[in-house]
Amino acid sequence: MKYLVIKCGGSVLDNLPRSFYEDLVKMHKSSKWTPIIVHGGGPLITSLLKSLNVETKFVNGLRVTDHQVLDVVEMVLSGSVNKQVVRNIIEVGGNAIGVSGVDGSLLQAMPTQNAKTLGFVGEVTGVNHKVLEGIIAHGSIPVVSPIGIDSSGQRYNINGDIAASAIAKALGANLCFISDIPGILVEKDGIKTKLDKVSKEIIEEMIKDQIINGGMIPKVRAAIDGLVHNIPEVGIINGFEKNSLIDYTNGKKIGTKIVLEEEIA
Structure with a gap:
């Protein structure tokens, strides 16, 4: 069984076309690949925090998170956004089950090294993959909201x-960022x-040259970390292009492939 973890950011999720979910379900039903969706929800979190008059700050693309912000983050990610993705998959004839990283201690976490600045932002110390395998055995696509938990709760x-x-x-x-x-993209001679x-x-x-900045920094660093730890392949593709997900899983030249130095020709 070949697994494909598909990461959809919040800004992308708001506008992903129906064709993306149709391709996802088609891929799942083919049984060649088993997809797992991990989603964000940044814009909706920011919008809700603003309406509540709660200040929000970012450091290197990561949201500074105190108790109040954490409650809003969990409510948006594990509630509104997670269930919207599940509904979108069901709407096109697929099966999906939404879970939080808290459920079954799916995402075991500890404070990030920069906790004094970032607050309750965590890094993953372990993954209870049996939670995902149970959903997959049920014939459903797991949809994961990225809230972690430690042994103290x-x-x-x-x-x-x-x-x-x-x-x-x-x-x-394999890991694919949508x-x-x-x-x-890089700019050369204005193009x-x-x-x-x-x-x-x-x-x-x-x-270093700030060509990659903001939210793209944790994306590419997560990609590199994954490759170092034996993720077979990492790609970034455009989810708004029809068949892009199918083309990617069929090995077509699409998007940007991120590799380690020794693999590059």
């Missing part, structure tokens, strides 16, 4: 890209072009 806001990478590592799965652009393949070394240079 403390919740943590986990960056969705980091959560997706951790799940992919635990399952030995974007609203065709991949990582933006897509990188078909990019290495860890080049990514670090692009972060």
Whole structure:
């Protein structure tokens, strides 16, 4: 069984076309790949925090999270967004079950090294993949909201890209980031072009030069960390292009493939 962890960010989820979910269900029913969705929900979280007059800050693409922010993050991710994704899959004839990383201690977490600045932002220390395997055995697509928990019951806001990478590592799965652009773009002579393949070394240079910035930083770093820990392949594709997900799983040249230095030709 070949697993594919698919990460959909909140800004992308708001506008993903019906064709994306149709392709997802088609892929699932083919039995060639077993998809697991991990989603974000940043824009909706920010919007709700603003309406509640709660200040929100970001450090290197990660949301600073105190108790009040954490309650809102969990409510949005594990409630509104998670169930919307499940409904979208059911609407096109698929089966899906939504879970939080808290459920069954799916995402075991600890505070990030930068906890003094970030608050209740966590990093994943373990994945209870039996929770996912149970949903898959049921014939359903797991839809995961990235809230982690530790052994004392403390919740943590986990960056969705980091959560997706951790799940992919635990399952030995391929990892695919869904974007609203065709991949990582670079500008040369005023023209933006897509990188078909990019290495860890080049990514670090692009972060340093601020070509890669904001929310893309945890995405590419999660990708590199996954490759170091035996994720077979990481890709970034445009979920708004019809058949992009099918083309990716069929091995077609699509999006940006992220690789380690020694793999690049």
